Amino acid sequence: MRQRPQRPHRPSRGGHQSVWLYGRHAVLAALANPERRYERLLVTKEAAERLASELAAAAPKTSIMSREELSQRLPAGAVHQGIAMLAGPLEEPALEDVLARCGENALILALDQVTDPHNVGAILRSAAAFGVAGVIVTERNAPADTGVLAKAASGALEIVPLVRAVNLARTLDQLKNAGFWLYGLDERGDVSLGGLDFAGRVCIVLGAEGEGLRRLTAEKCDRLATIPTQAALAALNVSNAAAVAAYEWARRR
Secondary structure (H helix, E strand, C coil): CCCCCCCCCCCCCCCCCCEEEECHHHHHHHHHCCCCCEEEEEECHHHHHHCHHHHHHHHHHEEECCHHHHHHHCCCCCCCCCEEEEECCCCCCCHHHHHHHCCCCEEEEEEECCCCHHHHHHHHHHHHHHCCCEEEEECCCCCCCCHHHHHHHCCHHHCCCEEEECCHHHHHHHHHHCCEEEEEECCCCCEEHHHCCCCCEEEEEEEECCCECCHHHHHHCCEEEECCCCCCCCCCCHHHHHHHHHHHHHHHC
């Protein structure tokens, strides 16, 4: 086991503005999260009747409006399902806090400049489904916690810690010092995903679509692995790859 040096707690960062969350799962998960502060809840009459018990506590901040009025308050194309929330940002967790909650067997997913909020949201959803301890994204070249990301995460943004790394290489070194083995998913890998040893603490590192893992990121990994696919479609979408990897870890846990 690698030695675990003591590190100072990284304070959370503030200054982010409130954003609109929308969609049934995203909004109800935010309402159920005691750490989430919100300013307004907008619902259609139909949604208010359908979700009466879930929305009862939010009555003082709830406004009833038509579907058309609600759509006008949100970004174009937002699929809101009759419910939206103007919410403040979640406090960003420090990596040290996530590591402190990890047991002897844990999985963390690290994303190397994955910029699509739909992909990051889908990865958070898979992480919640398979018991992943946290997801790491880069401070730059990664999406903000917007309604698009929250909708794609389907409530998982309220469940899985999302850590933003100023320097991913240094963050990966921190994980190594905390006893994690780093496995990068990359077409240059010399072993299949099924051939990895998932015992103990594991971090699976995934690169952006098209770009893959950056050179320094790949060099930080203990081993590079591939997900075997049919020749007709040689590569998976990064969110699909993350789901496959998280499932394989959970299956063998």
